[in-house]
Amino acid sequence: MTAVTEVKQLTVARTGNEAMAEAMRQINPDVVAAYPITPATEIAQIFSSFVADGLVNTDMVTVESEHSALSATLGAAAAGARAMTATSSQGLMLMAEIMPIVAALRLPIVMPEVNRAISGPINIHCDHSDTMFCRDAGWIQIFSENAQEAYDNVLQAIKIAENPQVHLPALVTTDGFIISHGMETIKILPDDDAREYIGAYKANYSLLNHEKPITVGSIDLQNYYFEHRIPVIEAMQAAKSIIKQVGKDFGEKYGRAYDLIEKYRTDDAEAAIICLGSTAGTAKDVVDALRTKGQKVGLIKIRVFRPFPVEDLTAALSTLKAVAVFDRSDSLNGYGGPVFTEVCSALFNSAQKPKIINYIYGLGGRDIDVHQIEAVYNRLNSIKDSKDVGDIVSYLGVRK
């Protein structure tokens, strides 16, 4: 084995928002159009100071709404620019109309997005209801466990989104306040290495070629619409292997490898929790503690929710006896959370599958602690060999 890190990285203290702004500085997009929203405000705000200090060449478009933020970003990308924006919650939902258009036009826009509960009631703290609301918009969705991952994921998202086989927009999320405002020690690449890693962007088509004018965003009726949706669908499928490759390559270069999902101590595990985002960090501590007591427990973190890692999940779950899917949002479908229903759907045709229960937790920023997670592992241990799983969907940490 050779040493994993030949590149000498800088060790710095950064919040999640600062880490993402730092990644954006190194990406140096041609255009950033953004609008403030708690808890994502700082990303564009910090980036604005980079613009003011001449640290980037970016044209900063300080728009009057998130709808215009994504609209202007789309316009810039259609003009052949590398363009970015950032948002959260209500801002993301205001962008929702434009998100599928970005995907359909195959514009590789990367957007840091800070998970925050959607109104109402209005709330500014973390849950995943905003990101889940936009889960079928044709954007790649990468969830970060901490500030380090937030930084790494933004850099990788550029490589993924701009890959010719993908050419789709990508969201990189952090958990509001928990990651966005939590200070951590992280490693960042030196600027030269980061810029070399990211590389130059050359769009396939540009509005700014008047000698070869193109019409973008045509009306597309019964004769063609369906055929034009297929390449978008195929690109999302193709993204899986590209995300894996980019994550592996990042690991080889910089010592931190990534995949669609992360399996934590699952090799001989019988019970596991599936979760996204910052809760994975807390759950890993619980797994470690229970492992010292001899319990065969593990954790599966879904890093990439779109494209949904069906193959990896079904393979990872095939050896488990009982699984609790943690959802930080409820689908309001009268059944459970979005991660739960998608995991169940993925497993339906598998010969080997565990018992599955669902926990909705942490809505509106409600804290989740190690004792609650430990209690879930205890329940998994008690149902793993029984016929009756009890309540399929439960709500964790809510007052009755």
Next chain:
Amino acid sequence: MATLKELAAREEKFVGGHTSCAGCGYPNIFRLTLAAIKEPVAVVGATGCCEVNTSIFPYTSWKVPFLHNAFENSAATCSGVEAAYQSMVKSGKIKDENFRFIAFGGDGGTYDIGLQSLSGAMERGHDMLYICYDNGAYMNTGIQRSGATPRYANTTTAPVGKVNPGKSQKKKDLAKIMVGHNVPYVAQTIAGNWKDLTNKVEKAMSIRGPKFIVVLATCPLGWVTKSQDTVKLTQMAVDCCFWPLYEVENGKYKINYDPKDKKIPVADWLKLQGRFKHLFKAGNENLLAEIQTEVDQDWENLKALCDFHSKQGVV
């Protein structure tokens, strides 16, 4: 300013084959607008009749780069295209070709759903021209009332009924709203006057920064008018002073055409349009009189603004 002969000799950049109705106002507007611009130009269009009729895949009427995003955001989208151009020219990624940028929308996409996006783009000072083709209702979805629909016009969402005489509210004054943005150039013109329209586009193109032109356009279906009357109907709107030709350069108002003793009663213009036919039924004389009073008052106000600025002289 280009002569008709010069304009006619230029390459057509907005070409036929589109599916607009006969007598529709906007094809004329965009054909003339693009003829009036000699520099490279990119156009961003809002959802609406024009976008739908001119870009049905796999065809396009646009021989210039054309982008459609959604209904309410052509100004914001265009501002992104312009920002990309400025940024990439500045960083040396592309060469400076004096590219010009046009965003357009109908009155629905401009007066109403797109007003915020337009306001933001104008305030931010992007180097772009916004053109609103105003036919006074949501014609694309089937003649629903808009903020641009004139008082007492018949529309499908403010229909003439037993107790209601059509739209009860006055039309917004969009040009004045844009003047309030302190942009260097705002103008009002019509689809039926090639010279006034192309002069204004040329003037707008000679100015850096955000520019706005609102163009009165016919919709034979929504106005219930004859398709051969596009020029006549828009000119009569000027002659009755419902839609004066004027421009506002750096905040200074200037009327481009004053009909003076050729000013016609607004009823002459209204009676050619089926959307106003109920106004000519016995018992509705007061409604007609109300419109006339409103038009006269607005015209006097506009003249007063122009007089005020002309007396100030050139600063």
